[in-house]
Amino acid sequence: LQERIRADTRFHLAILRASGNDLLVPLGVLIESALDHLFAFTTQQVADQRQAQKLHEAIERNIRLQRPAAARNAVHKLLADTDDGIGRWRR
Template sequence: MAHELGTAILRGDFAPGSPLPREAALMERFDVSRTVLREALRTLTSKGLIESRPKVGTRVRAKAAWNLLDSDMLDWYSRVAPPLQFALKLQEMREMIEPYAAALAADNHEEATRERLTRAHQAMVGAQNVEEWVRADLDFHLCVLAACSNELLIPLGALIERTLEGQLRLNAKRADVYNASLAEHTAVFEAIVARDSSGARRAMADLLGVTRTRIEG
C-alpha cells in the first residue's frame, strides 16, 4: 500500500500541497482496510511525502521535504521519473562521490576489502553474459565504497544499490559488447591496489565519463 500510494504521489497523481482524498476514498481506490491504509500513511509520513494536521487533513508535502535518500523512495522514484532525467541525476551523484571514494579506497583499503575488490574484478573479467557482468560490476562499485574505510559511505552503497544495478544493466546493453568498459574498471582496480590515490581518482572519473557518454548517447 505504501508503495502504491507513494508511487502515485511521486508520479504526480497528487500534487505537492494538495490534500489526499478521505480515508474511505483511498480504501476503495486501493482496496485495503483502514488498518492497512493508516500504516501506509505512517510510512509515507516518515519518508517526508505527506503530513497530517488536525482540522486540515492529510496533505502532500512540498518536494523539498521528500526524503529521496531513502532506498524505497529512490526505487519508487526511479520507476516514475523521466528515465533520462533520472539517469543523469544519479550519474551526477556518482560523479561527485565515486572518484573521491576511489582515492580513499587506494589510501585506506585493508586486506579484507582488497581481497573482496579483487574477487569482484575477477568476476568482471570472467563474466560470460550481461547478467554476470552486471552483478560483478555492481559488486565492484560497492567494494570501492567499502574499501574507503569510512562507515558513512557504506550505507550509501546500500541506498543506491537497486537503482545503480538498473543503470549498469542499461549501460551494458547500450555498449557494443557488455564488457566494453573492462579496461576502465581494470585501471581503477590497479590504481587502488597500488595505493595510487590520484591515479584511482582519475581512473574512476574516466570510467564515469564513459558511463555518461552512454547515457547521453
C-alpha cells in the first residue's frame, strides 16, 4: 500500500512539473504530504484498483502522445471513480 501511495503521489507531482505552470509546480511540493494522505485514504476506498491503474496509465499515455482531450477524459473517469469510493465510505 505504501509503495502504491508514493507512486501515485510521484505520478501526480510529475504531471504538475510537466505542466510547466509556475504556480502549480511549487504548489505540488507544498502539498506533497497532503497528497500522500489523500491517496492513502482513496486507495483504500476505491474498489477496483486495476481500473484505477488503467486510468492512470491512460492519463500518462495521452499526455505523452499530446492528446489533451483523451487525457482529460481519463482524469474525469478517475475522479468519478474516486468520488464514488468516497461516497460509499460516507454511507
